[in-house]
Amino acid sequence: MLITLKMLLRTLVLPPTGLVILAALGTLLLLARAKSARRAGYGLLVASLAALWLLSTPAFADLLQRAAQRCPPLDLSRPVKADAIVILGGGGYSLWAPEYAGATAGRGLLERLSYGAYLERITHLPVVLSGAPQEVLAMQSALMRDYGIEVSWIDARSRDTFQNAQFSAQLLAPKKVHRILLVTSAAHEWRAMQEFRSAGFDVVPAPTEVWEPWHERPFPWVANADGLGRSSEALYELLGDAVRQFLAATHLRRQE
Numbered sequence: 001m002l003i004t005l006k007m008l009l010r011t012l013v014l015p016p017t018g019l020v021i022l023a024a025l026g027t028l029l030l031l032a033r034a035k036s037a038r039r040a041g042y043g044l045l046v047a048s049l050a051a052l053w054l055l056s057t058p059a060f061a062d063l064l065q066r067a068a069q070r071c072p073p074l075d076l077s078r079p080v081k082a083d084a085i086v087i088l089g090g091g092g093y094s095l096w097a098p099e100y101a102g103a104t105a106g107r108g109l110l111e112r113l114s115y116g117a118y119l120e121r122i123t124h125l126p127v128v129l130s131g132a133p134q135e136v137l138a139m140q141s142a143l144m145r146d147y148g149i150e151v152s153w154i155d156a157r158s159r160d161t162f163q164n165a166q167f168s169a170q171l172l173a174p175k176k177v178h179r180i181l182l183v184t185s186a187a188h189e190w191r192a193m194q195e196f197r198s199a200g201f202d203v204v205p206a207p208t209e210v211w212e213p214w215h216e217r218p219f220p221w222v223a224n225a226d227g228l229g230r231s232s233e234a235l236y237e238l239l240g241d242a243v244r245q246f247l248a249a250t251h252l253r254r255q256e
Contacts, residue, residue, distance in 0.1 A: 003159045003163075014232050014235055019049075019051055020052075022047075023045055023048040023052075026042065026043070028041065029041025030042060030045065055231040057223050058222075058224065058227045058230075059220035060231065061227040062211065062230075064230070064231050065186075068186075068233075068237040069186040069210060069211055070190040071207050072210075073207065074181070074206040081204075082123070082204055083125070083176070083177040084153075084177045085119050085127050085128065085180070086129075086130060086181065087139065087184075088161070088184040088192060089130060089135040089136060089139060089164075090109060090112070090131070092106025092108060093106050094138065103134075103141040103142070108185060108209075110142065112208050115206065116143075116183045117149050119183065119206060120147075126177075127152055128153045128171070130154075130158050136154055137156075155168050155171050161191060161195050161240075165195040168196070168201075169201065178200070178202055179203075179204065180202070180203060181204050182201075182204065182205055183207075186211065188237055189207040190205075190237070190241065191240055
């Protein structure tokens with residue numbers, strides 16, 4: 001129930017839905033009789049549309065991504081010391097892709113699987129998948145079909161990052177797996193790392209889709225769907241980490 005509520009709030013608050021709701025509210029206020037209400041409606045409408053445009057520009061999306069991405073790329077020029085590679089679900093999937101005649105991963109999730117497979121070839125460490133049941137099925141199918149990698153352990157109960165960490169700990173502690181390479185998107189890596197550390201893991205971050213300054217984008221201030229998606233992802237991670245810190249601080253104060 002709590003996770004469903006969190007997903008609903010995410011949909012309603014983050015762009016584009018949250019800004020569309022504000023724009024609709026502004027439009028309704030424009031129909032009011034009171035002049036002050038019409039002025040407020042005009043301001044709300046303009047502000048929401050301006051924010052929607054700004055968040056959709058690649059340049060502003062880059063700024064938010066840089067704020068959310070706090071973990072550097074994994075340095076593979078040095079020996080990697082870990083017990084396993086944990087790949088987190090996320091980024092979309094399909095249980096039936098006609099071109100594959102089976103389950104497959106979406107673009108974001110495929111980035112994580114591809115990098116996890118790359119790390120497996122270098123380190124020869126066992127691979128662990130963590131996510132929702134159907135999501136993990138798509139991940140396992142893609143790893144075997146596209147990379148020939150068999151998964152060692154699976155957590156197929158997790159619906160959010162907190163559960164990823166807690167259920168992975170329950171699964172891997174009996175296997176004496178304590179130090180892990182944690183594969184997820186660069187924007188998500190910091191928050192995920194904190195959750196896994198709280199669950200008792202020694203975490204080596206292994207982010208994907210890392211922002212680099214040389215990735216120049218044409219027309220950086222022209223709005224597009226990709227910019228909006230990246231802004232929404234970064235905002236979700238920034239807000240999620242703020243909530244995590246608040247809950248952790250509240251818990252500590254209650255213990256004192």
